[in-house]
Amino acid sequence: MSLNLTEISLTAPRETRALFAPLSLSVAPGETVCVMGPSGIGKSSLIALIGGHLPRGFTTRGTVTLAGTDLLDLPAEQRSVGVLFQDAQLFPHLSVGDNLAFGLRADLRGRKARREAVEQALEQAGLRGFAARDPATLSGGQRMRVALMRSLLAAPKAMLIDEAFARLDADLRVEMRAFALRHIAARRIPALMVSHDDQDAQAADRMIRLSR
Numbered sequence: 679m680s681l682n683l684t685e686i687s688l689t690a691p692r693e694t695r696a697l698f699a700p701l702s703l704s705v706a707p708g709e710t711v712c713v714m715g716p717s718g719i720g721k722s723s724l725i726a727l728i729g730g731h732l733p734r735g736f737t738t739r740g741t742v743t744l745a746g747t748d749l750l751d752l753p754a755e756q757r758s759v760g761v762l763f764q765d766a767q768l769f770p771h772l773s774v775g776d777n778l779a780f781g782l783r784a785d786l787r788g789r790k791a792r793r794e795a796v797e798q799a800l801e802q803a804g805l806r807g808f809a810a811r812d813p814a815t816l817s818g819g820q821r822m823r824v825a826l827m828r829s830l831l832a833a834p835k836a837m838l839i840d841e842a843f844a845r846l847d848a849d850l851r852v853e854m855r856a857f858a859l860r861h862i863a864a865r866r867i868p869a870l871m872v873s874h875d876d877q878d879a880q881a882a883d884r885m886i887r888l889s890r
């Protein structure tokens with residue numbers, strides 16, 4: 679299940695020139711490719727295009743396929759793409775367990791199976807016993823681990839990470855990046871990770887740089 683970008687070109691609203699030179703890229707199952715490039719080149723816009731949340735007014739060329747399906751024609755919720763942003767956004771009115779349950783893939787039926795999947799995710803996040811906790815009582819790293827596990831519980835076919843680790847302090851950053859890359863590789867899904875950080879690029883399997 680590869681993620682394939684073919685001749686992708688993006689033009690911002692009211693602009694005439696494309697943000698970056700046409701991009702073709704194939705990301706293999708379990709592979710994480712770090713996407714770098716100067717500020718404003720269009721890294722977040724590329725992630726938004728693939729995730730299905732590109733703002734109105736952008737012009738797009740090229741194709742994106744995931745496991746053979748053409749993504750750009752599908753609404754975001756049908757793309758099976760998980761996204762991790764900088765602000766690990768958990769629903770503040772739901773407990774940690776309910777946040778995770780919200781992510782569960784729709785075809786997992788039965789209360790017991792769903793509860794077990796949530797328990798397993800908590801265990802994998804190193805947060806056993808945290809199900810009833812209010813997200814506001816978690817540390818930043820704990821929140822991010824829950825957010826990543828919530829994305830993964832939906833059984834995404836690809837993962838997109840947009841500067842998710844940028845604001846973390848150095849130790850936590852190393853830990854969170856390793857945690858995310860390990861889970862992506864274990865699930866054999868392709869991932870794109872936008873970053874300005876050379877260490878992120880080194881930790882990834884490969885790096886590409888967007889340019890004009």
Ligand SMILES: Nc1ncnc2c1ncn2[C@@H]1O[C@H](COP(=O)(O)OP(=O)(O)OP(=O)(O)O)[C@@H](O)[C@H]1O
Pocket residue numbers: 690691697715716717718719720721722723724733
């Ligand atoms: N909603 C929007 N409406 C109009 N222009 C936008 C919008 N979002 C982004 N842009 C423009 O698109 C261009 C690319 O922005 P984008 O955020 O993708 O760059 P980036 O490479 O991720 O930058 P950075 O590294 O600073 O986060 C910028 O010129 C930006 O002003």
